[in-house]
Amino acid sequence: MAGRPLSPIPASTPPELRALVQRLRDAKDASGKTFEALAKDGKVSESVVRRALAGKAVPPLETVKAITRACGRKEDGMAQAWYAAKAEEVLPGARKLGPKMVTSPREFVESMIFMRIEGGYPPLQQLEKVAGGAPDGRTRLPHSTLHLVLHGQIPPAEELFTAFMEALPVPAAGRRHWLDAHRRLFADAPARRAWGEPPPVVRDEPAAFTSCEGADGALARMDRDEEIKRKTGQLKEPDDYERLGLGYLNSPAPEFQWWDEAEIAAWEAEAAAQQRALKHVDLREELLAYNDRSDPA
Structure with missing residues (x-):
């Protein structure tokens, strides 16, 4: 080898x-x-x-x-x-920016990924272990939360971002500028809840999507499709006979089918053969015999 x-x-x-x-x-x-x-x-x-x-x-x-x-x-x-x-x-095509040049949350997250690359691109579990735990016993840098942050699904909390920089070789002199950029871009980001604290109740949040709402949406789409078909002539309006179940009165009569002589002769021969095969039995005698069998001995 x-x-x-x-x-x-x-x-x-x-x-x-x-x-x-x-x-x-x-x-x-x-x-x-x-x-x-x-x-x-x-x-x-x-x-x-x-x-x-x-x-x-x-x-x-x-x-x-x-x-x-x-x-x-x-x-x-x-x-x-x-x-x-x-x-x-x-990060194909991305450009590394300084903290003062970052102007959007997307660029900020890209800068976090650049920090990870400069640190050797360690696994997220390793970063969680290096960051250690908080005084209240929580993990300072949960790898699952960091995964969501680096994929742009949730904003990074300041506490989590601080632990992220400390777990990587980010110079201490540059951390202050990066924290300023974080506060500038994520001023409205929710802070991390204390241990055991329930999530806040948001009164003006939209109602949860239910199956009934899904059915209503489907029915609305069906009505819209029918309206489009009706306007374009693809759907015929039902008349009074059709609403009463009498649509057959307005339907054209089927064309009469003319049979040829060979088919008629074959049917007549088949009917004559069946008549000859029938056994002529007196119905009165059959009924009397049935009554005799059903009477108790």
């Missing part, structure tokens, strides 16, 4: 990932080491090294750093190439 050469980088590989993989391959070639030696010096498996150099997906940052160290190169330049490749994968 150690001597098997790498395949060319796939043509479908994005540009930034292609640049990263090519730099890793160049570093390996310059070091003169085999895959087995790189895996041993980088303290990773040989299959991990091969996957990182295949160019099919962005490898983890720790894998890139391990291969770079094993090749005797500096990690900084390779890490920058990894940041660009990961941003291309997670």
Whole structure:
């Protein structure tokens, strides 16, 4: 397995990932080491090294750093190439902005994702563990809530955003500016409820959607469709006879079907045969026999 050469980088590989993989391959070639030696010096498996150099997906940052160290190169330049490749994968076409340049909640969430990329793109469960717990015993950075925030489904609370920055290598000097941007964009965002506090009751919220409302909507759509068909001539208005169930009086009489001589002769022959097969029995005798059978002995 150690001597098997790498395949060319796939043509479908994005540009930034292609640049990263090519730099890793160049570093390996310059070091003169085999895959087995790189895996041993980088303290990773040989299959991990091969996957990182295949160019099919962005490898983890720790894998890139391990291969770079094993090749005797500096990690900084390779890490920058990894940041660009990961941003291309997670946020294609997005532009990294500073806290004063962010003008919308969408750009703010994208900035949070850039922070995660600069931190090595750790799993959300790992961020939750690093953030720790609050004095009241709650988790400061629930991974499920953070998942909703990073997908733009709910706004980030200030407490959660603070824990998010502290769990990542965001410089302390920049956190204040990011908090100012958060307060500017999410001033109306609800604060996180205290432990055990019930959710607030909103009096002016719309009523819940019920099955009856769904049925009413379906009936309204049916009426609208019938009105359109009626105006376009696709639907005929029922007259009084049809409302009374007497629509057949206005319906045209069916055409009389003329039968040919062969069909009439065949029917007459069939009827004559059936008449000959019938057994002539006196009905009076049949009734008397039935009464005799039904009388008790």
